Amino acid sequence: MSGLILSVEDLTVSFDGFKAVDGLNFYVEEEELRVVIGPNGAGKTTLLDMICGKTKPSGGSIKFKNRQLTSMIEYQITRAGVGRKFQNPSVYEDLTVLENLEISYPKKRNVFGSLFFHRAPEIVDKIESVARQIYLDEQLGTKAGLLSHGQKQWLEIGMLLMQDPELMLLDEPVAGMSAREREQTADLLKRIAKGRSMVVIEHDMAFVKMIAQKVTVLHQGKLLAEGTMEQVQNDERVIDVYLGH
Numbered sequence: 001m002s003g004l005i006l007s008v009e010d011l012t013v014s015f016d017g018f019k020a021v022d023g024l025n026f027y028v029e030e031e032e033l034r035v036v037i038g039p040n041g042a043g044k045t046t047l048l049d050m051i052c053g054k055t056k057p058s059g060g061s062i063k064f065k066n067r068q069l070t071s072m073i074e075y076q077i078t079r080a081g082v083g084r085k086f087q088n089p090s091v092y093e094d095l096t097v098l099e100n101l102e103i104s105y106p107k108k109r110n111v112f113g114s115l116f117f118h119r120a121p122e123i124v125d126k127i128e129s130v131a132r133q134i135y136l137d138e139q140l141g142t143k144a145g146l147l148s149h150g151q152k153q154w155l156e157i158g159m160l161l162m163q164d165p166e167l168m169l170l171d172e173p174v175a176g177m178s179a180r181e182r183e184q185t186a187d188l189l190k191r192i193a194k195g196r197s198m199v200v201i202e203h204d205m206a207f208v209k210m211i212a213q214k215v216t217v218l219h220q221g222k223l224l225a226e227g228t229m230e231q232v233q234n235d236e237r238v239i240d241v242y243l244g245h
């Protein structure tokens with residue numbers, strides 16, 4: 001068996017007695033691109049919130065490369081190699097594309113503990129290569145606030161790429177995108193998934209088909225089905241609760 005990068009076991013969280021995620025087991029392999037689908041309120045975002053440390057589980061375990069994430073706080077989880085993109089792009093609108101990418105580069109601290117940072121060639125190379133990947137190499141000097149919604153989504157993916165996470169978590173990355181931008185995003189995700197693991201939450205089934213290898217279907221905080229796109233599409237339970245309407 002090839003290595004698991006993420007093992008989620010018996011994960012549960014209740015909000016005032018309501019179990020948003022309920023005894024979930026979820027495993028992701030090294031270099032796997034996993035898509036998670038499910039109706040609104042299924043617990044998809046809450047699952048990502050718990051992996052990245054934003055929400056504390058009520059029970060269960062989240063192991064990332066044999067480190068228990070449930071006992072770590074957000075910045076430690078980021079530093080361990082888990083990068084998360086939220087549903088709404090959170091870029092710095094007043095900064096340029098270049099500056100947004102630059103501030104996302106992990107900063108080093110000197111012996112006195114203060115931040116030191118200058119635009120070393122290694123950082124410039126990285127910014128240029130990331131900008132090319134996210135289709136924004138012509139927009140490096142543009143203020144992020146002037147980008148289209150889709151371009152802001154790409155920029156946020158680029159900001160994650162600056163940190164080179166081993167596991168990337170993306171929550172509805174094509175929300176608000178045009179058909180053309182969706183296709184470009186599918187290509188982008190397939191490219192950047194090489195050499196890392198990725199979990200993508202998505203609603204848009206046409207988009208899911210473009211990128212999916214293995215698909216996990218959540219429903220009411222539980223695992224409903226898991227398999228190839230074809231397997232889950234033909235699964236009676238999935239059709240009933242999700243795809244049927």
Ligand code: ADP
Pocket residue numbers: 015020038039040041042043044045046047
């Ligand atoms: P999805 O992303 O699959 O649409 P969510 O994970 O956002 O679903 O939400 C799952 C359920 O948990 C929803 O019913 C939502 O209202 C509830 N929920 C999520 N976060 C909280 C919270 N912080 N407090 C109370 N209820 C929450």
Ligand code: MG
Pocket residue numbers: 044045046087
């Ligand atoms: Mg959600």
